[in-house]
Amino acid sequence: MISLHLRKLRQRDQISEDEEQAIRALVSDVREVRAGTLVVRQGDEMKHSCLLARGWAARSRDMQDGRRQLIELHVSGDFVDLHSFSLKRLDHNIVTLTQSTIATVPHERLLALTERHPHLARVYWLATNLDAAIQREWTVSLGRRSALQRVAHLFCELRLRLAVIGLADEQAFDFPLTQHEIAECLGMTPVHANRMLQELRRKGLIRLEQRRATILDEPGLRRLADFHDHYLYLERRSR
Amino acid sequence: MISLHLRKLRQRDQISEDEEQAIRALVSDVREVRAGTLVVRQGDEMKHSCLLARGWAARSRDMQDGRRQLIELHVSGDFVDLHSFSLKRLDHNIVTLTQSTIATVPHERLLALTERHPHLARVYWLATNLDAAIQREWTVSLGRRSALQRVAHLFCELRLRLAVIGLADEQAFDFPLTQHEIAECLGMTPVHANRMLQELRRKGLIRLEQRRATILDEPGLRRLADFHDHYLYLERRSR
DNA sequence: CGCGGTGTTGAGACCTGTCAAGACGTGTGG
DNA sequence: CCACACGTCTTGACAGGTCTCAACACCGCG
Numbered sequence: 001m002i003s004l005h006l007r008k009l010r011q012r013d014q015i016s017e018d019e020e021q022a023i024r025a026l027v028s029d030v031r032e033v034r035a036g037t038l039v040v041r042q043g044d045e046m047k048h049s050c051l052l053a054r055g056w057a058a059r060s061r062d063m064q065d066g067r068r069q070l071i072e073l074h075v076s077g078d079f080v081d082l083h084s085f086s087l088k089r090l091d092h093n094i095v096t097l098t099q100s101t102i103a104t105v106p107h108e109r110l111l112a113l114t115e116r117h118p119h120l121a122r123v124y125w126l127a128t129n130l131d132a133a134i135q136r137e138w139t140v141s142l143g144r145r146s147a148l149q150r151v152a153h154l155f156c157e158l159r160l161r162l163a164v165i166g167l168a169d170e171q172a173f174d175f176p177l178t179q180h181e182i183a184e185c186l187g188m189t190p191v192h193a194n195r196m197l198q199e200l201r202r203k204g205l206i207r208l209e210q211r212r213a214t215i216l217d218e219p220g221l222r223r224l225a226d227f228h229d230h231y232l233y234l235e236r237r238s239r
Numbered sequence: 240m241i242s243l244h245l246r247k248l249r250q251r252d253q254i255s256e257d258e259e260q261a262i263r264a265l266v267s268d269v270r271e272v273r274a275g276t277l278v279v280r281q282g283d284e285m286k287h288s289c290l291l292a293r294g295w296a297a298r299s300r301d302m303q304d305g306r307r308q309l310i311e312l313h314v315s316g317d318f319v320d321l322h323s324f325s326l327k328r329l330d331h332n333i334v335t336l337t338q339s340t341i342a343t344v345p346h347e348r349l350l351a352l353t354e355r356h357p358h359l360a361r362v363y364w365l366a367t368n369l370d371a372a373i374q375r376e377w378t379v380s381l382g383r384r385s386a387l388q389r390v391a392h393l394f395c396e397l398r399l400r401l402a403v404i405g406l407a408d409e410q411a412f413d414f415p416l417t418q419h420e421i422a423e424c425l426g427m428t429p430v431h432a433n434r435m436l437q438e439l440r441r442k443g444l445i446r447l448e449q450r451r452a453t454i455l456d457e458p459g460l461r462r463l464a465d466f467h468d469h470y471l472y473l474e475r476r477s478r
Numbered sequence: 479c480g481c482g483g484t485g486t487t488g489a490g491a492c493c494t495g496t497c498a499a500g501a502c503g504t505g506t507g508g
Numbered sequence: 509c510c511a512c513a514c515g516t517c518t519t520g521a522c523a524g525g526t527c528t529c530a531a532c533a534c535c536g537c538g
Contacts (some may be wrong), residue, residue: 043469061379064465069382070376083372086365086478091372114361118354119499125364126325131329132371133322135378136310140300142381143308143426147526187382189527194485223254225315226303230282239325386494417516428495433518479538486533496523501516504535 001053002027002103005078006166011164012130013123013239020112022120027051029104033096039080046084048106052076055100057175059092061183070185072135073158073177077165083128086111086148098176122239133231142187145226150186151196152225155206159215160232165221175213240269240292241342243316243404250403251369252362252478261359262351266290272335278319279333285323287345291315294339295415298331299423309424311374312336312416313398318403322367323347337415355371361478374471381426384465388424390435391464394445399471400456414452 002024009015015023030053033039036238039050039057052074059080060070069094074080080094096102114121137157141150158175168195177185183193200206207214207219215221222228248254253261255376269292272278278289278296291313298310298319310324313319317330319333324346335341355359363366380389397414399408416424422432444460446453454460461467 014272027242058369063382063383067383068371069379071382079525083368086361086368087372087472089258089478090470091472092375118357121353121357121360121364122325125367128364128371129325130321130367132367133326135371135374136298136300136331138306139310139374139378139381142378143305144300144302179328180484190484190528191486194487195526198486217404230328233326233330237327237351238245419516429516430496430518431494434494437518481536481538484534486530488516489510489530490528492521492525492527494525497521499519500516501514504514506511508509 001030002077003053006077007078007089007165008077009123009127012126012233012236015120015123016234018119019120022117025105026105027103027175028106028109031102031104033100033102035096035098035100035102037096038093038101039096040084040090042091042093042216043089044085045089046081046107048104049081049084049110049196050094051103051105052078052080053101053103056097058095058097058181058185061092065202066072068184068198069187070097070181072131072138072184075158075161075165076167079124079127082124086128087179097181098122118153119239124152124225126138126239130233138185138229145191147188148188148196148199150188151193152205153227154182154185155200155213155215156218156222156225156227156229158213159218160229162236164234171216171218172212172214173206173213176211193235204235241290241316242264243292244290244318244451246404247316248362248366249364249475251472251475253475254359258356258359259318261356262304263350265344265352267345267348269340270343272339273341274335274337274342276335276339277332278335278341279311279323279329281332282327282328285320285326286325286477287343288318288320289333290344291317291319291343292340295336296339297334297336297420297424299334300331300389306339307422307423308426311370311377312401312424313396314404315406318344318366321363321368325367336420358478365478369472372472377424381409386411386425386427386431387435387438388464390421390432390439391422391444391460392466393424394439394452394454395457395461395464395466395468396471397452398457399468399473403473407427410455410457411451411453413450414447415450446451 054076057164070165162173179193183190293315296313401412418432419429422429
């Protein structure tokens with residue numbers, strides 16, 4: 001159920017058997033939800049956090065004119081609103097982008113876990129800091145990269161993040177987002193996202209068909225996007 | 240020395256006398272640095288974090304073409320790279336924007352603090368999550384707000400953040416950034432930042448002179464920027 | 479078979495960037 | 509005290525990237 005989550009944690013730190021049991025015991029409840037489900041609404045008082053066991057989800061903000069900004073993408077194994085454990089209410093929505101499996105983790109269990117396992121407290125603290133690092137990179141993209149670069153950068157990021165959990169190989173991965181949603185991530189219009197994707201295809205950098213993305217020339221794509229994977233902190237070390 | 244830092248923490252949670260002592264004992268070293276100092280370089284191995292006791296600083300990323308994106312602004316009392324306690328190296332630089340006072344906090348002391356005071360561990364976890372919330376809002380700005388709105392939004396945010404530490408009154412605050420630096424925060428060119436500032440002045444929303452900002456019509460500015468202060472989590476609650 | 483969601487294309491408008499020049503203030507050295 | 513250099517702010521003309529609006533093709537699904 002949450003094996004992808006554990007795999008992700010273990011990418012960055014060691015987790016003992018004992019700790020693994022404690023983590024598995026966090027989950028109080030599991031449910032299957034459809035694409036487009038509003039899992040957490042902005043401003044709601046939270047008494048639990050949501051672990052995305054399987055599927056795609058996003059943090060999102062609705063603007064007053066009806067447009068939407070997707071603030072961060074989440075994939076299988078992500079603790080999508082671990083930060084609500086500190087914040088108690090969120091400044092954004094959490095929505096699913098595909099059918100998903102959501103595991104619920106009561107905050108009281110997280111509190112007990114962090115008091116009993118200070119190391120896991122640091123591991124989860126790190127997890128929210130990794131989210132923040134991705135966020136920073138998106139800020140850099142939106143502030144200083146062209147539309148074409150932003151699209152390229154997103155594909156570089158996603159392949160790596162999916163590879164960590166074994167959902168991408170060297171070249172390809174399942175990619176269920178619509179062009180509209182890509183545009184909502186990258187601060188552009190769907191029409192322009194479409195043209196930028198065509199440009200990447202024309203340059204022979206990616207292929208995108210049947211909800212599956214193939215990266216044909218990763219070095220080229222990285223060069224175009226000015227992509228460096230430092231911000232994903234893929235190396236393991238003890239914390 | 241770090242009284243503004245404590246004031247900021249107490250805005251969101253209660254800190255006991257005992258805890259205050261523990262926090263004060265974190266600092267190993269204090270130094271005065273000039274504007275433009277590179278306090279932490281991207282990628283460096285960190286064994287301490289830096290508390291900005293006084294002054295203005297920023298997280299920044301240099302692009303390959305020499306442009307720069309300021310990723311987040313920091314004001315007096317901010318723990319500018321608390322996240323390096325988890326991450327061990329940063330994906331961005333920390334630079335001062337004015338003359339500043341920097342207090343150094345060894346990670347080993349933070350480790351001891353969090354093991355001995357689980358509540359303070361949560362308080363500091365929250366602090367990094369507050370940074371991340373600001374980051375998200377900047378992502379929203381860059382993705383979905385016009386240049387004019389972004390400038391307006393920044394001034395709304397800064398007045399509130401400075402008010403928390405008593406460095407802004409209802410109307411005005413010292414604001415040392417150049418238009419070039421404003422542009423680097425907001426993902427635009429200095430020329431355009433200049434024009435947007437003029438536009439805000441022309442509309443009678445702000446005044447900006449002698450490194451001091453005055454907000455003439457805060458409701459109007461907020462309306463223009465679509466600003467809501469939820470993301471700053473200004474209410475106090477125990478965590 | 480029709481419908482809604484998705485992807486595609488074109489033309490024109492608009493926002494923002496680029497380039498270049500000049501004004502202004504401040505600090506420094508002669 | 510003046511001359512000068514430098515950073516900052518300002519302005520104008522033009523270029524270019526992205527948005528808007530509209531239409532159409534395609535496809536899966538009810």
